[in-house]
Amino acid sequence: MSFFEKHKIKIIFAAIMVVSLALTFWLEGRTPEKHTEDTQVTSTVKPKKQKQKKVKVTSEPTAEPTAEAEEENAPAPEETEDSAEYFTEQSDIGEEINDATESKPAAAEQASNTDDKMTCTIAVRCDTILDNMQLLKKGKESLIPSDGIILPNQTVNFYEGENAFNVLSRELKRAKIPMDATNTPAFNSVYINAINNIYEFDCGDLSGWQYKVNGNILSYSCSQYILRDGDVIEWLYTCDMGEDLK
Structure with a gap:
């Protein structure tokens, strides 16, 4: 095996x-x-x-x-503060105008009691509107005198250093004629918006108040023109940017 x-x-x-x-x-x-x-x-x-x-x-x-987005929307309260300041400035402007108009009459009365009086002639008219009634805003017809004379020619006293606005505001207040004005203190400028409730643009886009001194239309503010003895001041309403006042 x-x-x-x-x-x-x-x-x-x-x-x-x-x-x-x-x-x-x-x-x-x-x-x-x-x-x-x-x-x-x-x-x-x-x-x-x-x-x-x-x-x-x-x-x-x-x-x-x-x-x-919330941060971008956050500055909204600042705008309300700015608006509040704006209204405060407006009220200050009104106070400055009132102070200027109320403090002058006493000085003018003192000037009238002195031997060296200074006088000027002042008048307010809107007779140009009578030739442009078709342009006048509705509801204003009753404010326009039939002869266009709001304040007739009158000789008034003023004191040294007063300007055309001081005398205008004082005499309108004395005659109880309403006036609306805007004051810009930064430029020492007062702009007349309305006399006797007749506003600029009430009789066309070229309408508003202008003033003449001794027959000449002045292009600067009435608060910047210092009065001289014997001046003739005319406040006139124009419907054509002064072309109808020449």
Whole structure:
């Protein structure tokens, strides 16, 4: 009997063991690949979660523009403060005009009691409107005198240093004729808006009040013209930017 035949069973058993061990090692070699694949899959899933976090982060800055918009809207209270200051300045202007008109009569009376009297002639007319009644605003007809004379020629006293506006405001107040004026202290300028409730632009776009001194129309404010003894002051309403007063 040969060696193979004698140990045939053992050899077959050993071969089976070797094959089984080889198969076992081969299978064990395959399982790590599966684990790596699983880890790769999980690793690919993680970035998706990170992307979701990024979306949350980008949603947060949307609140910032609203805050900036609120900051842009915040200066609104400052505008109300400016408007309040504006009305305060307007009231101060009115007080300055009143102070100027009320303090002058006493000085004029003192001047009239002295030997060195200074006088001027003053008159207020709106007769140009009579030739342009078709341009007059409705409801203003009753304000226009039939002869166009609001304040007739009269000689009045004034004191040294008074200007044309001082005398006008004093004499209109004495005659109880209403007047509306705008004062600009920065330029020492007073603008006559209305006399006897007849306003600029009431008789056309080119209408308003102008004044003459000794027959000449002056282009600067009446508060800037210092009166001289014997001056003739005329306040005239124009319907054509002064062309109808020449």
